[in-house]
Amino acid sequence: MNEYAVEIGHLTYRVKTAFTLDDLSLRVPTGSIYGFLGPNGSGKTTTIRLILGLLRPASGSITVLGNAVPARAPAALARTGYVPEAPHLDPTLTVAEAIWFHSQFYATWDAAWAARLLDDFELDRQRLFGRLSKGQKGKLMMLLALAQRPELLVLDEPTDGLDPVVRRDMLSALLEYVSQRRATVFISSHLIHELERICDWVGVMDNGRLVADVEMERFKTGMKRLKVSHGPTHTEGLPFRVLTRSPTNGNGTEMWLVRDWAPEMAAAVTAAGGELQQVIDLDLEEGFVELLRSFRVPRTREAADV
Amino acid sequence: MFRAILYQQWKWTRIMVGLATVAGFAVPIFSVRYATRNMEHGQAAAFLDGVQTWGVVYPALAGAVGVLIAIGVWTADHRGRHVYALTLPLPRWKYVLLRFAAGSVLVAGPIAGVTLGSVIAAASISLPAGLHAYPFALAVRFALATLVAFTMFFAVSSGTARTASIILGGLAALVVIQVLLAATGLETNILMPVLNAILTVPGPFAIFSGRWMLVDV
Numbered sequence: 001m002n003e004y005a006v007e008i009g010h011l012t013y014r015v016k017t018a019f020t021l022d023d024l025s026l027r028v029p030t031g032s033i034y035g036f037l038g039p040n041g042s043g044k045t046t047t048i049r050l051i052l053g054l055l056r057p058a059s060g061s062i063t064v065l066g067n068a069v070p071a072r073a074p075a076a077l078a079r080t081g082y083v084p085e086a087p088h089l090d091p092t093l094t095v096a097e098a099i100w101f102h103s104q105f106y107a108t109w110d111a112a113w114a115a116r117l118l119d120d121f122e123l124d125r126q127r128l129f130g131r132l133s134k135g136q137k138g139k140l141m142m143l144l145a146l147a148q149r150p151e152l153l154v155l156d157e158p159t160d161g162l163d164p165v166v167r168r169d170m171l172s173a174l175l176e177y178v179s180q181r182r183a184t185v186f187i188s189s190h191l192i193h194e195l196e197r198i199c200d201w202v203g204v205m206d207n208g209r210l211v212a213d214v215e216m217e218r219f220k221t222g223m224k225r226l227k228v229s230h231g232p233t234h235t236e237g238l239p240f241r242v243l244t245r246s247p248t249n250g251n252g253t254e255m256w257l258v259r260d261w262a263p264e265m266a267a268a269v270t271a272a273g274g275e276l277q278q279v280i281d282l283d284l285e286e287g288f289v290e291l292l293r294s295f296r297v298p299r300t301r302e303a304a305d306v
Numbered sequence: 307m308f309r310a311i312l313y314q315q316w317k318w319t320r321i322m323v324g325l326a327t328v329a330g331f332a333v334p335i336f337s338v339r340y341a342t343r344n345m346e347h348g349q350a351a352a353f354l355d356g357v358q359t360w361g362v363v364y365p366a367l368a369g370a371v372g373v374l375i376a377i378g379v380w381t382a383d384h385r386g387r388h389v390y391a392l393t394l395p396l397p398r399w400k401y402v403l404l405r406f407a408a409g410s411v412l413v414a415g416p417i418a419g420v421t422l423g424s425v426i427a428a429a430s431i432s433l434p435a436g437l438h439a440y441p442f443a444l445a446v447r448f449a450l451a452t453l454v455a456f457t458m459f460f461a462v463s464s465g466t467a468r469t470a471s472i473i474l475g476g477l478a479a480l481v482v483i484q485v486l487l488a489a490t491g492l493e494t495n496i497l498m499p500v501l502n503a504i505l506t507v508p509g510p511f512a513i514f515s516g517r518w519m520l521v522d523v
Contacts, residue, residue: 052392052393053392054389054392054393074395074396074397075395077393077394077395078395082393084389088385088386088387088389088390089386089390090314090317090382090385090386090390091382091385092317092318092382093314093317097313100310101310101313101314104307104309104310105307105310105394105395105396106395
């Protein structure tokens, strides 16, 4: 088994003359649930389409389950389940027909589990796909992706715009499958709190760049806001990364946004001549927002190199 | 896989295939019935004219069947912007081949209709000496014309809307240029060479031109 289910190396993708993705490198550990975060237009869906072989990169490499994509995309897709942002099945097929149609393409199709999920999701077999609600369409897409027993699940905002009950049903089915099969999940979402609960790895995209790619726990515990007085001019020697510095008032006190923080690093601030007054925790959403903000506003005093 | 794709295409085209099959069956029978009104008065030439009047219906039907089935087999994919199709685990050429094969099966309905109708129509009349009926030759020609139309428009439909727009836009541009040339009094005809190249041997649509008759001398 490969160490990484998805490996992207120095990937560049452009639309006409504009860069959509520029030198993107990313690795999704096998067996992980990888949360893929980023604002609208940051390149999440484009990255997913590249992973699935729907788009051809200008340069760089993509490997999915050991298969080079797009050259060996069919072999990768045979072991990959995909839930798109916008369901795109034939609207004239009934639910039962759509399931049958999909099953014909996958040797690993699990009909018994598909039938169970059909009941769990309370989907009407005879209803046309085009007449399903958004939530029902989402459930059907999840059913199709799970019943093919994939080693990798690629989910592009699968629960976006769905009500909490439907979201819970879909995520329950997903987690049950992952716990049974130790499958890898690559999930993009705007619902940060949802990802916080289920993901063990997180990647953050902004403007076509991957600005963070860390274990979820490390991301959550490592993102802090520090209140520092008389901070040093230069922070290169510190064991954590300073993303932004902003003065809080005129008495030399600053608020630092930092990454890779650990409690034992407090002494390093003192050693550098500063005085650490307070360490403020950030949840994933705050950390995500602050991280993006740090890449978009001019950093004060000293541009931290991230 | 083939069964699944055939079933899906059948759902999209079944009404059109059904109507075309009925029409294909009816045209030879009606053409002969229409023409035999004149034959009762012993006018063989009028009989031939009567059958020939219907001759234009066969290539028109073949073209319509080919075009509509070609469009129908891609409609579901176009609606989903091909995302679902492209995420299925098979090479693109194989997927296109499956779609083409399934579409070709659907084309068989109207072809069978014309074959059966022609055989019945030919058997239902007593032809004057010197006239012959060619039910199978007509059916084979109809089949080839239908498959030509299906193949050409299958290729066009398989592309993006942009590709189709470029092709149709090119044809429209030719017509506009010809109209402008005529308006300015120039005798240059740019459409005719194009039409000749397409509609005469060895043009791709040559099979549509010429005489289409169930009965001939």
